[in-house]
Amino acid sequence: MHDPLATFSHLNEADFIALFSRIYEHSTWVAEELWRQKAAHPSEYFDSIDKIQTAMANIVEHSSDEQKLILLRAHPDLAGKAALAGELTQESSSEQAGAGLDQCTEEELAHFLQLNDTYREKFGFPFIMAVKGATKAQILTGFETRTPNDWQTEFDRAMSEVHKIAGFRLADL
Structure with missing residues (x-):
């Protein structure tokens, strides 16, 4: 059986960012920060979709109100x-x-x-x-x-x- 989480963890930076930049509308910065966090702590984010979702939501929530407004306007x-x-x-x-x-x-x-x-x-x-x-x-x-x-x-x-x-x-x- 194919494990998509294993596939995510083996993506190179460009493919990873291309894939995850589709999650938050026109907001590549979220995927870029997720990549940085994954690189620093590779085992923490990719054992469940829920953890990936939480990590991405935390990236957005810890951004500035201005950045959030840009995300909404996207x-x-x-x-x-x-x-x-x-x-x-x-x-x-x-x-x-x-x-x-x-x-x-x-x-x-x-x-x-x-x-x-x-x-x-x-x-x-x-x-x-x-x-x-x-x-x-x-x-x-x-x-x-x-x-x-x-x-x-x-x-x-x-x-x-x-x-x-x-x-x-x-x-x-």
């Missing part, structure tokens, strides 16, 4: 302009398609675009939700219930959702 809008232009990462495209966001009617799409704009204008980053297993209706409810939040509450929630997305992406490796 995420695409749900059913937004990047999706329409075909500019999503493979992971984001798959996640959004799984929630049916690639099958929106014109009215649904217009509604999502309006919600995205309102949310981004208020908070300065996109609405982020781990949409794996969610429906369009659940995503719309998420917009409606979260948009009234204050900035700090929503920043914390968005960071929590980013970590959920990372967990899904790691599990898919």
Whole structure:
């Protein structure tokens, strides 16, 4: 039986960073720091996906608020302009398609675009939700219930959702 954890531990630096940079959207710095930690403590991170996930989450959580905000802003809008232009990462495209966001009617799409704009204008980053297993209706409810939040509450929630997305992406490796 093939052990993916053994494969991870034997990757060279470039392949390791290329693989793990897909976990946190457009945030190669997380994978680069994980590589540095792995090099310093090779046995600590690669005996379970949970440990890899925890290590990556800790890297993000111990970064500056400015770096976290950059990470949040690296995420695409749900059913937004990047999706329409075909500019999503493979992971984001798959996640959004799984929630049916690639099958929106014109009215649904217009509604999502309006919600995205309102949310981004208020908070300065996109609405982020781990949409794996969610429906369009659940995503719309998420917009409606979260948009009234204050900035700090929503920043914390968005960071929590980013970590959920990372967990899904790691599990898919």
